[in-house]
Amino acid sequence: MLRLTSPARRRMLATLPVTALLAGSLLVTSVPAAAADGPIDGPRTSGDAMFPNVGNGGYDALNYDVSLAWSPTGVADGLITGDITTATTTMTAKALSPLRSFSLDFEGMTISAVTVNGTPATWERDIDADAVKYKLIVTPATPVEGEFTVAVTYSGTPERHVDTDGSYEGWNGTNDGAILLGQPIGMMTGFPHNNTPSDKATYTISVDAPSVLANASGVTGDAAVASNGELQSKTVSGDRTTWVWRQDKQMASELAVIAIGRFEVINGSITLTDGRSIPSWSFIDAGLSDTNKTTIRDRVTQLEAITRNLESVYGPYPGNSTGVIVDSVPGGVNYALETQDRSFFPSANSVNGNTLIHELVHQWYGDNVAPRTWTDIWIGEGMATWGPTHYNSAAGFGSGASTEQTYYSSWNRTASTSANWNTPPGAQTASEDLYGYQTYTRSAQFWEALKISLGDDAFFSLIREWQTRFAGQSRAAADLKALAEEISGRDITALWNDWILEPGKPAWPDKLSLSVADAGADPLAIGDTVTYTVAATNTGLVPLASSVITVDLSELLTRATLDPVPTGATLDGTTLTWNVPVDTAPAATAELTFRATVIDTAPGGAFSVTGRVATLGGTCDTCVAEANVMQVLAPTTAPTITGKAVVGQTLTASSEGWPEGTELSYEWAIDGEPVVSTARAADPAATFTIPASALGARISVTVTGSLAGFRTGSVTSAATVAVVAAAVPGDGGTPGTGGVTDPGDDELSSTGGELPIGGVLIGMVLLSLGGAFVAMRRRRGIDAS
Numbered sequence: 001m002l003r004l005t006s007p008a009r010r011r012m013l014a015t016l017p018v019t020a021l022l023a024g025s026l027l028v029t030s031v032p033a034a035a036a037d038g039p040i041d042g043p044r045t046s047g048d049a050m051f052p053n054v055g056n057g058g059y060d061a062l063n064y065d066v067s068l069a070w071s072p073t074g075v076a077d078g079l080i081t082g083d084i085t086t087a088t089t090t091m092t093a094k095a096l097s098p099l100r101s102f103s104l105d106f107e108g109m110t111i112s113a114v115t116v117n118g119t120p121a122t123w124e125r126d127i128d129a130d131a132v133k134y135k136l137i138v139t140p141a142t143p144v145e146g147e148f149t150v151a152v153t154y155s156g157t158p159e160r161h162v163d164t165d166g167s168y169e170g171w172n173g174t175n176d177g178a179i180l181l182g183q184p185i186g187m188m189t190g191f192p193h194n195n196t197p198s199d200k201a202t203y204t205i206s207v208d209a210p211s212v213l214a215n216a217s218g219v220t221g222d223a224a225v226a227s228n229g230e231l232q233s234k235t236v237s238g239d240r241t242t243w244v245w246r247q248d249k250q251m252a253s254e255l256a257v258i259a260i261g262r263f264e265v266i267n268g269s270i271t272l273t274d275g276r277s278i279p280s281w282s283f284i285d286a287g288l289s290d291t292n293k294t295t296i297r298d299r300v301t302q303l304e305a306i307t308r309n310l311e312s313v314y315g316p317y318p319g320n321s322t323g324v325i326v327d328s329v330p331g332g333v334n335y336a337l338e339t340q341d342r343s344f345f346p347s348a349n350s351v352n353g354n355t356l357i358h359e360l361v362h363q364w365y366g367d368n369v370a371p372r373t374w375t376d377i378w379i380g381e382g383m384a385t386w387g388p389t390h391y392n393s394a395a396g397f398g399s400g401a402s403t404e405q406t407y408y409s410s411w412n413r414t415a416s417t418s419a420n421w422n423t424p425p426g427a428q429t430a431s432e433d434l435y436g437y438q439t440y441t442r443s444a445q446f447w448e449a450l451k452i453s454l455g456d457d458a459f460f461s462l463i464r465e466w467q468t469r470f471a472g473q474s475r476a477a478a479d480l481k482a483l484a485e486e487i488s489g490r491d492i493t494a495l496w497n498d499w500i501l502e503p504g505k506p507a508w509p510d511k512l513s514l515s516v517a518d519a520g521a522d523p524l525a526i527g528d529t530v531t532y533t534v535a536a537t538n539t540g541l542v543p544l545a546s547s548v549i550t551v552d553l554s555e556l557l558t559r560a561t562l563d564p565v566p567t568g569a570t571l572d573g574t575t576l577t578w579n580v581p582v583d584t585a586p587a588a589t590a591e592l593t594f595r596a597t598v599i600d601t602a603p604g605g606a607f608s609v610t611g612r613v614a615t616l617g618g619t620c621d622t623c624v625a626e627a628n629v630m631q632v633l634a635p636t637t638a639p640t641i642t643g644k645a646v647v648g649q650t651l652t653a654s655s656e657g658w659p660e661g662t663e664l665s666y667e668w669a670i671d672g673e674p675v676v677s678t679a680r681a682a683d684p685a686a687t688f689t690i691p692a693s694a695l696g697a698r699i700s701v702t703v704t705g706s707l708a709g710f711r712t713g714s715v716t717s718a719a720t721v722a723v724v725a726a727a728v729p730g731d732g733g734t735p736g737t738g739g740v741t742d743p744g745d746d747e748l749s750s751t752g753g754e755l756p757i758g759g760v761l762i763g764m765v766l767l768s769l770g771g772a773f774v775a776m777r778r779r780r781g782i783d784a785s
Contacts, residue, residue, distance in 0.1 A: 001183050001337045001362075001381070001435070039143035042095075042102035044126075044135055046196040049429045050374035053133035054185050055196030056103045059093040062147070063201050064253075066191045069208035069240075070178060070260055073157075075216045079173035079330060082260075083157050084109060089191040090151040091201075100143045105185075106152070106192035107134040107170070108159030115151045116140035132164075132185070132431075136192050152192045160332075161186035164432035168332030175328050176215035176287060177223065177261030181344060182254040183337055184374055184434065193253050197370045198474045200250040203228065208242045209260050215287055221262035226283040226325045228256055228340050247340065249319060250472040252370045257339035259325050262286040264293065270304035270322060273311045281342065282323040292348035296326050299351050303360075309397050310360055313390070315464045318368035318471060326351055338362030338384070354388040361387035364467050372476040374434065378425035378500075379480060381435075382443025383463070389444070407448040408508060408541045410441060416505040426477050426500035442506075446499040450484065452509045452540065453495055453616035458488040495616060510547045511540025512580070515621040516611040523628040523709065524598050529563065530627055534592040534611055536580045539619075544584040548614045549592075551576040555607040559629055560596035568592060577614070604631035604711060633662065633705040633713035641701060645720040650689045653717065655703040662705040671697040694723045 042058025068087035072080050091104070106125075114123040119141050126135040138150055158178075161170030169186030172179055180190045188195045205227045213223040229247030247256075263283040271277050282300045284293055300323070307317055323342035336355050337344045343359035345351040365387075366380025389406050392398035400406075414420055420437040423430075425446070428438060451459040462484050466475075469483070481496050498506040515537075520530030534551060538544050553562075554574040565571045569578040569592055576594070584590045611623045636657030643651040653666055666686035667674050670693070690699065698719035706712050 001335055039098035039100040042099045044103045046198055048196060048373045050431050050434065051132060051185055053131050054105055056105065056194050058097070058099050058102050059095050061091055061093045061194045061199050061201040063092040063203070064191070064193055065090040065204045067206040071210065072213065078216050079175060080177055080216060081173055082178050084155050086155050088151055088153045090149055091193060092147065092149050094147050095144045098143050098145045101137060101139040103138065104136045104192040105134055105188040105195035106136040107161060107189045109154045109156035111152060111154045113153040114138055116144060117148055134188055159189045161189050165435065167334060168330060172330055172333055174261055176213050179327055179329060180258040181333065181337055182256055184254055187253045187256055190258065195253055197252040197254060197374070198372045200252050200370060200472070200474060203247040203251060203256065204244065205258060206242060206244045207258060207260065208240055211236060211239055211241045213262050215262065221286045223261065224263040224265050224283060226257065226259040226263065226342065230279060230321045231281060251340050252474065255338065255340040255367055257325065257344055259283060259327050261327060266297065266300055270307060272317050273308050274316060279321045280323045281321065283325045285326055285328050287328060288348060295348045295352055299356055300324060306357060306360060309391065314364040315467045317363065318467065319363055324351055338366055340367045357388040357391050358384045368467055368472065369470045370474040372474045375426060375428055376477045377434065378439050378443040379477060381439045382447050385440045385444035386447040403448050404452065404541065407445045411445050411508055421505040422503050424501050424503050449495065449499060449509050452511050453492065454484065454488045454490065455619055462487050490616060492616065507545065508542045510544045510615065510617040512544060512547055512613065512617060513537045513539050513619050513621045514549060514611050514613050514623055516551065516609060516623055516625045518609065518625040518627050520627060523630045525630050526598055526600055526602065528598050529595050530560065531593065531595045532609060532625060534578060535589050536584065537589040538584050538586050540617065541586055543586065544580055545582060546615060547580040547618065549578045549580060550612050550614045552610040556596055556609050559602035559607055560598045563595045563597055566592055566594040598629055602629045604629050630709065630711045633707055633710040635715060638715060639701055639703045639717040641699065641717055641720055645690065645699065645723045646726050647690050647692050647695055647723060648726050650687050651699060653686045653701040653703065658705050659707055662707045665704045667702045667704070669700050669702065670694045672700070690723055695725055696722050698722055
């Protein structure tokens with residue numbers, strides 16, 4: 001919504017775009033469970049701090065069917081007067097617990113009948129104008145449970161509702177008809193309903209009006225009725241026409257509109273980004289000049305382009321139709337309003353320029369997702385103010401200044417002593433100040449501060465996800481904070497409290513870019529030193545005040561030691577924390593330098609040091625510095641030994657799979673004790689003659705490789721079988737040191753005068769079997785006797 005005010009609390013219509021809040025959700029007022037002794041009386045408030053006597057509890061409104069007939073009655077002060085000759089509003093709702101009574105908000109006119117589920121009900125009106133309380137209390141003949149309907153029949157001269165800030169809403173006469181507007185609470189002068197943005201519903205609005213109307217000067221013209229949603233029918237009966245509009249999208253009551261007058265109607269369609277075509281109905285006051293009408297027609301032709309551009313920012317257009325209503329209204333209606341689907345504008349100038357973009361942004365922020373209470377109006381109004389600034393910027397769809405520069409400038413030129421900072425957006429309760437600086441400008445500044453703090457990617461994901469996740473609902477500011485933290489992974493509590501909940505001028509956020517770089521040999525050898533530089537560049541518009549950078553050293557500290565912890569930083573475990581110097585000026589860079597020395601046991605290969613801006617407002621230029629420690633040289637396969645493990649025999653070592661150019665050396669070992677080391681550059685094998693001292697031992701070889709750019713690496717073969725003695729020729733098999741045995745046979749040499757071990761073993765087996773046979777025969781003989 002865009003309002004002008006007598007005190008300069010409201011933004012000028014020509015410079016500030018404003019949009020209404022629309023979205024669907026269930027009524028959030030908590031209702032106590034029905035007492036054990038029966039149904040309860042529904043609460044007569046929705047618990048809104050701004051309007052404590054407006055709104056109701058105990059039920060969720062599902063649909064309103066508003067049917068009325070309007071006729072002009074004369075002219076007063078240049079405006080048409082008129083009556084509602086007959087009207088019936090039927091609310092379909094769901095009781096949240098059994099109700100013996102419930103209430104609606106209804107201001108003015110005369111009630112003639114109330115029925116619940118078709119049965120007459122008793123009712124009374126509880127009115128206290130000073131307390132802004134206009135209650136219709138209904139007691140059905142039988143308590144209601146689950147879904148029910150209540151129909152109210154009424155008539156009379158509709159009333160204008162004057163807000164506490166002096167602006168007009170509700171029913172107002174125009175110079176050729178009448179208009180019903182409802183923000184924040186004036187819709188209760190039009191029809192009885194649950195007058196809270198937390199209880200959205202669908203609507204059918206049927207208006208019977210004259211087919212021809214005269215303006216205050218007596219000039220006649222064709223009449224039309226504009227409202228929300230899609231035109232279902234237009235039925236002429238004699239000199240009157242009934243216009244039926246259907247809103248199938250969830251809508252808060254304050255976003256409804258009924259405009260009756262002499263209108264030029266522009267009927268067309270627009271094609272959305274996804275290819276969907278939706279109807280467009282626009283209504284232009286017939287009494288406007290041709291120049292003004294041309295201005296409005298030109299803007300109507302731009303609806304498709306503007307809407308598609310906004311879809312790229314906020315996601316798919318949430319409505320089923322579009323258009324504008326431009327009507328000449330009394331001076332007290334000094335605002336444009338984001339009435340759902342087709343926004344209202346009081347003049348050609350107001351529909352021109354940023355105000356149209358403002359009200360279109362509201363179709364997402366305020367309409368599709370509505371505030372749960374009036375305190376949270378700042379969410380939609382702030383975004384609808386920020387939106388046109390982004391739209392016209394070079395980052396959006398124009399060539400203007402960035403949103404950062406625009407909102408920093410407005411923040412900077414407002415002194416900390418200004419009364420504009422006295423009311424925090426999320427803690428306001430005074431309805432007379434509802435449309436003040438905190439709702440529009442400070443809230444738009446907050447959206448920009450949030451963008452700086454989260455970064456563009458997280459910010460634009462957030463403002464789309466808010467629409468996707470909560471489409472058609474009413475949501476609280478706490479939901480926005482939670483979603484921002486979910487998407488960004490950052491805690492925004494301090495920023496939120498400063499901008500949204502606390503009085504006083506909030507701090508403009510830090511903005512910086514982080515880089516981490518290293519300098520050292522590549523690759524690093526044992527004992528080498530590597531130097532790291534962590535740089536924080538102020539990319540914002542104010543000196544840095546509270547930025548903190550952390551550096552993850554977990555990979556570095558397994559390979560090196562710090563020499564020492566740098567001044568200005570602290571080390572906790574493997575995390576280095578640096579408080580960036582306060583007052584680092586815009587465009588200036590602060591640096592932290594530290595060194596590390598590679599330790600003897602450092603594993604080879606790549607490792608990284610990773611920096612992160614732990615506070616809000618940071619982005620990364622290069623946040624990861626990667627280095628390498630020399631790899632330990634190693635083959636792809638283990639060494640092997642060929643030959644017989646026999647004293648005097650020669651064994652040969654083979655070692656394959658080393659990088660080309662590797663120089664190898666071989667170290668043989670007897671039972672793990674080194675006995676010889678022979679360097680053989682580029683030699684594919686090395687040999688070892690088994691000495692007599694190795695009898696009964698096992699032989700292994702360790703191969704060591706050397707190559708430039710690698711750390712020396714060694715690998716050891718599997719050991720042979722135990723070494724055996726060689727057979728001595730001509731001595732009848734007596735063991736000696738000169739015979740050769742195949743280690744694979746696992747046989748020991750022997751002389752001819754001795755039984756081979758195998759023969760001895762066979763003999764022992766046979767002897768055992770023979771004894772067993774004899775024992776068996778003896779046993780049988782005993783058994784037989």
